[in-house]
Amino acid sequence: MDNVPPKVQQQLAMLQQVQQQLQTVVSQKAQYELTVREARRAVDDLGEAPEDATVYMNVGSIMMQQNKDKVLASLNERIETLELRIRSLEKQEKALQGKFEQLSAQIKGALERKAPPSGS
Amino acid sequence: MEQVDPREIQMLRMYLSEYGQQMEILSGQLNMIEQQRLESAAAVESIRALEQSEDRIVLLPIGGGAVVRAQVLDPGHVMVNIGADVIVERTGADAVEYLQDRITELEALGKQVSGSIEQLRGQVNEISRRLEAAYRQAQAAQAGQGGS
Numbered sequence: 268m269d270n271v272p273p274k275v276q277q278q279l280a281m282l283q284q285v286q287q288q289l290q291t292v293v294s295q296k297a298q299y300e301l302t303v304r305e306a307r308r309a310v311d312d313l314g315e316a317p318e319d320a321t322v323y324m325n326v327g328s329i330m331m332q333q334n335k336d337k338v339l340a341s342l343n344e345r346i347e348t349l350e351l352r353i354r355s356l357e358k359q360e361k362a363l364q365g366k367f368e369q370l371s372a373q374i375k376g377a378l379e380r381k382a383p384p385s386g387s
Numbered sequence: 388m389e390q391v392d393p394r395e396i397q398m399l400r401m402y403l404s405e406y407g408q409q410m411e412i413l414s415g416q417l418n419m420i421e422q423q424r425l426e427s428a429a430a431v432e433s434i435r436a437l438e439q440s441e442d443r444i445v446l447l448p449i450g451g452g453a454v455v456r457a458q459v460l461d462p463g464h465v466m467v468n469i470g471a472d473v474i475v476e477r478t479g480a481d482a483v484e485y486l487q488d489r490i491t492e493l494e495a496l497g498k499q500v501s502g503s504i505e506q507l508r509g510q511v512n513e514i515s516r517r518l519e520a521a522y523r524q525a526q527a528a529q530a531g532q533g534g535s
Binding site for chain 1: 470471474475
């Protein structure tokens with residue numbers, strides 16, 4: 268690492284930072300996608316239940332009996348909000364991916380210029 | 388003897404560590420899936436046993452290993468968590484059907500994750516083999532340099 272130019276060292280540090288940010292965004296997105304999938308599934312299951320089905324929903328730390336339509340509306344609202352967040356995270360992921368590729372190319376270029384030709 | 392590019396060794400080690408991490412994550416998921424499958428199977432067994440029980444008295448765990456005797460008021464109806472913090476009341480038969488469907492899904496998911504783990508294991512073995520060959524080549528090159 269000692270013979271790596273300071274500029275490249277700085278770029279490497281930035282690359283690591285971008286990679287960490289990318290990992291955070293990707294895992295957050297995966298978490299939201301999982302929650303949306305679960306909520307969609309609950310909507311499907313609830314749709315099959317009779318109109319007068321007894322439905323409970325977590326409210327804070329207790330479960331309260333709720334009207335089926337109200338629960339469906341709440342779930343759909345949750346799905347909509349999460350999908351908005353997922354779209355925003357997708358934009359961030361794309362931007363970070365671009366930055367990562369750009370930095371990788373810069374570092375690769377700098378190291379190739381520095382490396383002595385092989386075989387000599 | 389041809390020199391081994393240290394960058395190649397570094398890259399192979401990086402892949403090995405990355406794949407190892409992925410395998411650990413997938414193994415964790417597989418354990419979770421198996422745990423859920425076993426819980427669903429136990430729930431099916433409990434529902435059936437409750438329906439056949441005469442006194443409907445059960446031992447209800449209240450934490451810390453302590454239990455209280457409780458009587459199930461309506462063993463014909465079960466509250467099923469359908470996800471997203473929503474619980475729906477179903478008849479015993481419907482609840483059993485729901486849980487059995489869930490078991491089938493979890494089994495399919497488990498097979499899928501096991502397949503991914505096997506695929507990763509193959510890749511890890513291949514990388515380990517290449518890494519070992521690279522190390523051997525590096526050692527031979529070093530010995531050749533020392534001897535000349």
